[in-house]
Amino acid sequence: MEAKRSPYLKHLYVCVNRRDPPEASCAPGGSEGVREKLKSYVKENGLKGKVRVSSSGCMDLCARGPNVMVYPDHLWYSNVALADVDRIIEEHLAPLVTESAK
Numbered sequence: 001m002e003a004k005r006s007p008y009l010k011h012l013y014v015c016v017n018r019r020d021p022p023e024a025s026c027a028p029g030g031s032e033g034v035r036e037k038l039k040s041y042v043k044e045n046g047l048k049g050k051v052r053v054s055s056s057g058c059m060d061l062c063a064r065g066p067n068v069m070v071y072p073d074h075l076w077y078s079n080v081a082l083a084d085v086d087r088i089i090e091e092h093l094a095p096l097v098t099e100s101a102k
């Protein structure tokens with residue numbers, strides 16, 4: 001086993017688990033679109049290598065999905081709609097763009 005520090009300032013996990021209805025899961029609620037919007041922001045704002053957006057499996061909050069976790073901020077967003085991504089970006093990612101531009 002090898003251990004080293006993560007190079008990422010932020011790591012966002014987006015649950016994209018999909019189950020057949022009537023079981024609740026995040027993907028049918030639009031989590032894949034949430035993930036793609038976050039990934040596009042990272043790419044378009046030069047944050048690759050600083051921010052990682054990863055697909056995750058179930059976080060055990062299925063009925064409250066889509067769910068997004070943000071580390072190292074220890075925040076867990078639930079019921080995330082595509083329109084909510086702007087707030088996540090504003091609070092967690094946009095400040096990094098400003099720092100990069102300095």
Ligand code: FES
Nearest residue numbers: 015026058059062
């Ligand atoms: S399916 Fe996303 S939290 Fe369970």
